[in-house]
Amino acid sequence: MSPEENLLAAVEQGVKIYGFSSHCPVPFENKWSINREKLPDYLEEIEELKKKFAEQIEVYKSMEIDYIPGIISPVSDIIQQSKLDYTLGSVHFANQFDDGRYWEIDSTTPKFKLGVEEIYKGDVQKAVVDYYERIRMMVREARPDIVGHLDKIKIHNSNEYFFDEEDSWYKNEVNKTLEEIKSAGSIIEVNTRGMYKKLVEEPYPGKSILREIKEMNIPICLNSDSHQPDDITKKFPETAELLYSIGFQKMRILHQGEWVDMEFDKNGLKI
Template sequence: MSWTNYHTHSYFCDGKFAPEEHVKEAVKQGLYAYGVSTHSPVPFDSSWNMKMEEVPRYVKEVRQAAEAYKNDIQVYLGMEVDYIPNIVGCSSDFIQKAELDYTVGSIHYVDQFPNGKPWEIDGPHQLFLDGLSTIFHNDIRAAVERYYELTRHMIQYDCPDVIGHLDKIKMQNEDGNLFSEDEGWYRDAVEETLEVIAQSSAIVEVNTRGLYKKATDTPYPSPWILEKILEKNIPICLNADSHIPTEITKGFSEAAHILKEIGFNQLHILYNGEWQGVDFDTKGLKMLNH
């Protein structure tokens, strides 16, 4: 038994090593399928997004790896699209021209500083605090509600195949100093977002990076959110958000245990060219025919 992983980063963005090196590790670990999803280009300076001029080489390298290892694993070409209203989204021309197999849609940027620089919500904590102070006048509720508003906007107007780390903003909430996930306004923001997701065709990823990087005690999203996702019959997939080859299944058994305890029986995977539900346990996917 083994897994799949569709949220991965290579040397085209803030990951390490060539896509082929990641694929080799996926083959070594016996993964059924592997997706490469570099951070999409953005029209401003960024230390971790792919450069626009690199897109053709990125597409070529992933497609070459897919061909080279086609007898061992299914490799898919994706991109993690940093959704910014009216600037970047899954329908952007360069993404359409890349002819991707799938997209992961994520919110990493929330509004901007007075100088026009976008505010990263998952960068260094001090940068987060600077934006919270400058843009939202230290109103954490307003900032977090805006984060979820942007998530809903992405789903309603430029929906990806997979919604990346739904509650990523919680990584800045060290020791619950900024807000509590039990607060009514926070739960309302999440609930409203889940209602929008339930009306879409999107899959919510269960992202283990916070777990294995010790940034959070729970996966993205939190278990109480996962309980609501199950109630609403929203499909999920399990991803590692890996940046080096050895991370490609990190945290999977722990996350799978949490999912089984909640009551999930299936994970969605991209396999044989289509998204489909597959049974799983803490050791991997129960693939019948592959």
């Protein structure tokens, strides 16, 4: 679907502020990232849509930027030159196989297992620690405005048991990561994609992490991580209610070019 079709659907669904965040180019082949040669067209298209839809919806230009040390990060030249309105930084690749292939943490469970076996000799804890360490490195080095789908590595626990999210080592990794995010001043994305894809029952991050986030007073925003028009606001009402029940009353939102803390309820932002 084209960006314009997505935007039309967003307007239809009552969205007032919309950020485009396609996957940024990476220097190896994959199915979902913007092709490097097509990046200027993407950026230009969003700028045109901003003007075209100015009366109906606020539009912002961004990308979901991978963090791979020395390869790509929210502060890479290609990102800086893109003059994004905000940066969304996510870790999808926590390590590499011996032959140099990147190991993706949120691909299929068999592929996840293959990485755990080959790179970590079956030690899941080490793999998870590396994932969170990479998020911390990203936050320290690049301070993205928003940190994407924080605990996405839990996705495979729905298919089979890999680790216990209540274990103290895991909570410790998460908490260390929250501390870094807090001191960097980044916003944590609450992402509903796993819920409407029926992969997990909670958003990324889940309830117990959200309670910590609230306790630490770290700002949040809500995002569906949609890849098609039908998904733009999926699971927003129930997630907004969940957030409210945890004590969140505001989200940090880019509005008229400024980050502001805006009230929300299950019907959306109180704009």
